[in-house]
Amino acid sequence: MKITVQSSKLVKPYHGRGIPSIFTNSAIPLTVLDKVTYDEYACLAYFFHPPATPNSILEMGFIKALAVYREWAGRLGVDANGVCSILLNDAGARFVTATADVALSCINLLQPTPELLSCLCPSDYNTEELMLVQITQFACGSFALGVTAHHTVADGYGMVRFGKAWGKATRGLAIDPILLVHHRASIFAPRVLPRVEFEHRGAEFKRREEEVCINQVHPSDKVVAHTAHFNPEMLSELKRRMSAGRPRPYSTFYCITAHLWRCITKVRGLHKDKVTKLIIPVNGRLVMRHLPMPMEYTGNVVLWAQATTTVGELLAKPLRHAVELISREVARIDDSYFRSFIDFASSGAVEKESLVPTASLAKTMDHSTSVFVSNLKGIPVYDLDFGAGRPFFCTRVYHPQEGFISILPPFASDGSMDVQVGLFRSAIGIFEEFCYSLLTPNAKL
Template sequence: MKVKIESSKIVKPLHDDGMAPGGAAADEWVPLSVLDKVTYGEHVALIYAFRPPNPPNAALELGLARALAVYREWAGRIGVGPDGRRSVCLNDAGARFVEATVDAPLAVWPFGAPSPEARRLHPRIDAVEELVQVQLTRFSCGSLAVGFAGHHQIADGQATGNFFAAWGLATRGLPVYPVPVCDRGTRFAPRDPPLVEFPHRETEYKAAPASADHHADNADENEDGFFAAAPGKVKVHRMHLSKEFVARLKARASSGLPPPRRGYTTFQSVVAHLWRTITAARGLGAGVTTKVRISVNGRTRMRPPVPRDYFGNVVLWAFPRSDAGQLVARPVGHAAELIHRAVAAVDDAYFRSFVDFASSGVVEAEGLVPTADSDQTVLCPNLELDAWLGINFFDLDFGSGAPIYFMPTYYPMEGSLFLLPSVLGDGSMEAYVSLFDNHLDEFKKICHKIA
């Protein structure tokens, strides 16, 4: 199926007075926080689909313009501010707005099988200056696909979900809500005196590559010596975890806990199962260390808490790890406990320690770079998890109800794992798993077995 691009233009914020952007504030530079700068410096793309009837493109464009007037950082540009710091310029330069059509019904589009075709439903995300890009793709049946790509250093998942809710309200002619808290330039100040209690050089930051050719020279080998070329091509699989399967998995993980310990959470149980199953499918055994990179939202962990409506990044990572042989041999509750402990350790003290470290000047002095490295192509024996549970992504409603599809773009990095709530709204989940094709074949055989 061919996606035909009908138009591509820039949409600028439309302020309450209906006037074009302008004024002294248009040239304001807002420094990125240390939490913004340590995350991935690239666009992240998501795709929605809605059944008809849907409002016309002009209504969605107007709603976007109104939402951008409130979320001005999305309409700005990233650069180096007058003080030499990496910042976002609030210049109201606008977002990319693309209109497209498909001469076929939505039902024949391969939403159920993640594939490169997904990338045709959103604009290109490499080497673009717009911090937000939107593509509206109309199908012959009247269904609408909305492809959104936003720069990660401007907003994490929670902040992006808030923006989606605001865009939907603005499209329906309602007041934009929630109103974002935009104080990234001052919120995460270091303590005086600073107190660095944790090894951030080995966790969030690392030494810069020895040469510019590092990624090209090592594209087929990761730090643990596993080669991409050996097992075959990387494929992405969508695994549906039914409500009943999740309940049984959670019960199994928690079955060995002595009182008065509470049971493991759904998140801990599901991730533990996927970690063990993928490790087994990869054929990893004793003597190999495997770890999972898990995003941890600091909004409720920091003291005082960061407002839920804060616009920016408030994410660091937990790294549960285990010997691969022990991980597979021991019950799922063992893996759940490793995840529980690692995530719990990323608390207020850890976030404050990171802020003090990243604000100290040592990152610049030593030429350190973030470990959040999108140039990696192979993570085996490790995993990288993006969990979108608990984020209000389904609040995007243009007037015709909730989406019927929601998914990340096609992202074939071996070892990447996306975990999403199902659009069914019944407590089921969808896991998008990227593995070498022969490992994926084995994963499919065992992924629904609870051990």
């Protein structure tokens, strides 16, 4: 398959024919939650059945949406007061069009290669642009949309909100700017009487000198994104056995995450005394009560739950032990925790102690014992319609990292689940054997 770029250009918000932007000198100060997230780009790829929407129509909808979500056409910098901000200067976003010389059916979307997916998303990260999109038209009339967006501007929900607005603008519908909540800093102001109730050093922040090198267990082996498939019967059995005796069963997300945490740890062959950690993002929109967050909020509202135990305990105890750890830790990241984080991050201690976000150290942290979870299943990625129907599939685009779990939105409507797991290629056979053998009727969980 060959993908050929037809055009690549910088496009600016459309404020109306002959009407220039009147807000080019304004800025959105970053909140403490924006500053603590990953300082890198996130990529999603959407796939659509024919008929393909014309590129010119998609481009016009894109620049109309940028006129409302102006942060995506801006740049990161500092405002007039020296505060780190998103500058609303309408500098522009990148719009790329491309063609593929094959039908989309030639691609196995559940086992795509990183090289393929990287051809579907703009990947020039040496840029100041905060959003880059690529439309790839396939020979069969299908098309793919690749979106590359800077995580400092928005979390997954914020990115998806823009996509939904782009679809509405393309269909000729109005976008309601009132729901966007651009005034970020005032929302996450510390309390008049700050109260730091939790320890945030070692959780969201680290000292810069605590950076460590990645410990590659198999330095000569290649890490691949392996897709594990769980049919409805597997998921039902997993939930039934892990939730036995409870008035309410654990969620499918908790059960599958606990199961994969054990599988990855087993495959790694670590010493029983090693500490292993499962890191899960928690959406503050769902838990903050005193600072209620509308789902339409466009910035970052995520902190991370970190379930921790030893390798020996994780593997020796029943699987229910793992799901209990996860459930308890996620529940701990509640309204009080978010408020405590805001007070701590606003106290001046971060600057005084030269602390840096742990998220920004993702590429230099020791991945050999940690497992990271990205959950697309709970994000409305399919609320994107350019006029010819919603995407039939969506997936993350990323360079595979060992121990990285990406839970995908359903590919089929039968209740099954597909999960991409970063594994060393040589470990796939062992992983599959352990993963699926535990789901047989007589297996001990």
